[in-house]
Amino acid sequence: MNPEDFLDVDRDLSGEERAIRDTVRAYGDAELLPHVADWFEAGTIPDPRGLARSMGKLGVFGMHLTGYGCAGAGAVGYGVACRELEAVDSGLRSFVSVQGSLAMTAIHRYGTDAQKQEWLPRMVTGEALGCFGLTEPDSGSDPGSMRTRARRDGDDWVLDGTKMWITNGSVADVAIVWARTDEGIRGFLVPASAPGFSANVIHKKISLRASITSELVLDGVRLPKEALLPGAEGLKAPLSCLSEARYGIVWGAAGAARACLLSAIDYAKSRVQFDRPIAGFQLTQRKIADMLVDVNHAMLTALSIGRLKDAGNAHHAHVSFGKLANVRAAQRVAATARSILGANGITLEYPVMRHMVNLETVATYEGTEEVHALTLGRAVTGLDAFR
Incomplete structure (x- = not known):
């Protein structure tokens, strides 16, 4: 059985969406993963301009938008790209979503044609941030x-x-x-x-x-x-842009969770204690099973909301559901994976602790868990508990 996609969620991706998945994953494996632990340790991206141009060639900036050089990909295609980027690091997915879902979307949705012509073609290529x-x-x-x-x-x-x-x-x-x-x-x-x-x-x-x-x-x-x-x-204008970025988080959190799960499985199969791999112990297998369920629930949630969005039927409360559920699931997975890795779980040799602390920020930015919970409560009761 494939631990990466146990329920074969990606079987429902179109050919174009799978091509996006494979292209972004290959890019992440070759261009980002070898360096991201060092960037994290240094606390910066050493060459953000170079990274922007590289990602511009990849075509991920504003890929869900149309015209002005934008790719015009569907919501699921964009989501898959976010998943693969956040499987590397939340900060790198954020680099892309701030550029495309926030800054570019604001210009594309609310700007004049002159403003769009001035900024969007250069932002697509990464020449402008x-x-x-x-x-x-x-x-x-x-x-x-x-x-x-x-x-x-x-x-x-x-x-x-x-x-x-x-x-x-x-x-x-x-x-x-x-x-x-x-x-x-x-x-x-x-x-x-x-x-x-x-x-x-x-x-x-x-x-x-x-x-x-x-x-x-x-x-x-x-x-x-x-x-x-x-x-x-x-306020509806900036909040609508935030909803676009939150949608990327719905997919991204699933990617971070998947990376933690795979790291924990690989480690548990190779780490020997009491003369056997710890993956063979019942308590470890229960942890792996719980993580597997969380990861696949998150992937199913992301795909369902993505299909609603592509059909024009996604409400901002659907996105709140996805962010609340998937970030919470990813946090559980990261914490459990860290327990399996033991002392090695706190080093940058493995991605788990890096994802774990990143998800602490993901849980609060672009809408805290509490705000999304109240959004869902209002959606199903019709009563506003914000004030």
């Missing part, structure tokens, strides 16, 4: 309480505020910044070269170390009126 500035130091799960403001000054806009925990912030060429205005919350394209804009790298992270995380500071950043994303009005 974007970030998404929504979260603030005191405004995470409640983005409506943001303090960043944009005020009109003649034909210009002037932005002041701070954004926090911004992936790719210090290497981005353009930041999609959400700010409060007299007309409500609006989105702006802020070039990194704009006077008054700065990005400070956040150090001393224990999780998502193979990722660049930054604070964005906007100190009287003056922008022309053309910097406004005209189609983005109110």
